[in-house]
Amino acid sequence: MGLLATLALITLLPCLCFAPPLPLRSSSASSTNPATSLVTEPTPEEKVPAEESEEEVRPPTTEKVMRATLRAAHTPAKHGRTDGPYLIAQRTIVEDYCGWGWVRKENQSWRQATWIAIEGTPNLCPIPHTFLPKPEDDKNQQYRFYGEFAPYRAYEPQADMWVDVFILKGFMSMGPAEPIRRDPPAQASSRPNRFAERGANMLKP
Amino acid sequence: MRFWLPLALLALATPTAQAHDIVLISGGPALRSFERYRTASHDKYWGNFIDSAILRAKELQLTIAPTDQIVWLVFRPSYQRRSQEDQDDYLKVLEERGLKAGITPIYFDNKTQLFTLLRRDGSKEKPKISRLEYFGHSNKKCWMFDYSNRVDGGALEPLVVHVDDLDQISGKSFTSDAECISYGCHSGEEFSQRWRMIVGRPMIGAVGKTDYSEGGIPKLSTGKGGTWAF
Numbered sequence: 373m374g375l376l377a378t379l380a381l382i383t384l385l386p387c388l389c390f391a392p393p394l395p396l397r398s399s400s401a402s403s404t405n406p407a408t409s410l411v412t413e414p415t416p417e418e419k420v421p422a423e424e425s426e427e428e429v430r431p432p433t434t435e436k437v438m439r440a441t442l443r444a445a446h447t448p449a450k451h452g453r454t455d456g457p458y459l460i461a462q463r464t465i466v467e468d469y470c471g472w473g474w475v476r477k478e479n480q481s482w483r484q485a486t487w488i489a490i491e492g493t494p495n496l497c498p499i500p501h502t503f504l505p506k507p508e509d510d511k512n513q514q515y516r517f518y519g520e521f522a523p524y525r526a527y528e529p530q531a532d533m534w535v536d537v538f539i540l541k542g543f544m545s546m547g548p549a550e551p552i553r554r555d556p557p558a559q560a561s562s563r564p565n566r567f568a569e570r571g572a573n574m575l576k577p
Numbered sequence: 578m579r580f581w582l583p584l585a586l587l588a589l590a591t592p593t594a595q596a597h598d599i600v601l602i603s604g605g606p607a608l609r610s611f612e613r614y615r616t617a618s619h620d621k622y623w624g625n626f627i628d629s630a631i632l633r634a635k636e637l638q639l640t641i642a643p644t645d646q647i648v649w650l651v652f653r654p655s656y657q658r659r660s661q662e663d664q665d666d667y668l669k670v671l672e673e674r675g676l677k678a679g680i681t682p683i684y685f686d687n688k689t690q691l692f693t694l695l696r697r698d699g700s701k702e703k704p705k706i707s708r709l710e711y712f713g714h715s716n717k718k719c720w721m722f723d724y725s726n727r728v729d730g731g732a733l734e735p736l737v738v739h740v741d742d743l744d745q746i747s748g749k750s751f752t753s754d755a756e757c758i759s760y761g762c763h764s765g766e767e768f769s770q771r772w773r774m775i776v777g778r779p780m781i782g783a784v785g786k787t788d789y790s791e792g793g794i795p796k797l798s799t800g801k802g803g804t805w806a807f
Contacts, residue, residue, distance in 0.1 A: 471731065507729070525733075529721065
């Protein structure tokens with residue numbers, strides 16, 4: 373038994389105590405520092421800074437995936453003249469209703485927002501959804517709108533309403549937002565009219 | 578002398594055939610970029626209001642007095658914008674079509690210009706209107722010359738004739754027996770009555786929608802129980 377233990381010590385001790393053999397000269401030619409030459413060189417693909425590799429590993433959030441797959445992601449982040457005062461605008465689509473959506477000032481709530489129709493400025497800034505396949509593709513997208521209100525209004529034929537017109541000079545895309553739970557204006561002269569109440573004189577076919 | 582005097586008086590008393598104008602108004606088409614994805618898409622064809630007006634002019638030419646003249650008023654900006662969109666020159670096309678029918682378009686760019694063109698005093702230069710017909714977009718309260726052309730699903734204020742604007746059209750510009758027709762949708766539901774009350778001449782209009790899709794003179798849309806009213 374003692375002989376066996378001695379034999380085992382004789383065979384294992386060199387392995388544990390002696391340094392590993394030096395690498396060949398050719399494999400460490402580029403390295404000047406013998407200490408670094410001992411470490412296996414990573415391949416270019418593996419040579420990634422620590423921070424980046426962390427990002428790569430981090431899985432994309434559901435929100436990021438949703439944003440990236442939205443058609444509205446193809447709207448330019450910025451277009452036209454984007455300096456000076458701006459309004460926060462949110463695209464809202466109401467079937468058979470004239471207009472683009474809501475706008476408000478930065479410090480206002482959506483309750484104080486104004487429903488607008490929109491006109492682009494030729495050769496400067498078109499309406500954002502014209503960059504997309506369909507007009508409704510930027511539904512509930514939020515923007516910063518640069519421009520001014522027109523001196524005229526637009527006529528909304530379904531509700532017989534007059535709607536403010538915003539002339540767009542530039543915009544910045546701010547991404548998707550929660551839908552605004554508010555109906556566009558409908559009032560006033562859309563009510564039954566005293567002239568109409570008299571009834572028309574029907575022509576017999 | 579005794580013989581000539583009664584003859585001269587008779588000649589003075591006999592009414593001479595007075596020239597009148599027959600006015601046809603063509604509104605503008607919508608842009609396809611606004612209308613393409615709508616459930617009820619308008620103006621797939623750009624020239625609905627042009628072709629129908631020209632056809633009507635041809636019909637009227639067979640019946641009107643030789644002294645009467647057809648005046649064709651066309652809302653220009655919408656055709657310019659639709660031309661840009663479709664990469665075509667529709668103003669040139671409509672002028673050529675009008676020429677073949679013997680009518681020349683007179684362009685207007687807003688409602689103020691239209692009101693000026695409709696202002697008549699019965700003189701030789703501005704004869705009274707004996708007939709007025711409108712081809713274009715409308716609802717029960719409004720003629721919309723640029724519907725869905727500059728703003729999506731609507732029309733700009735200076736480019737519509739709302740019932741509230743009708744007091745700018747004088748009944749004196751029309752003959753006492755003038756006939757007016759609006760071939761736009763829903764005009765017979767209110768616009769016609771307001772026209773009759775304010776302008777003082779009856780106007781026939783549609784109760785319900787009108788349909789230009791088959792070409793020719795617009796018809797009432799089928800299956801909606803529409804009718805013509807004044």
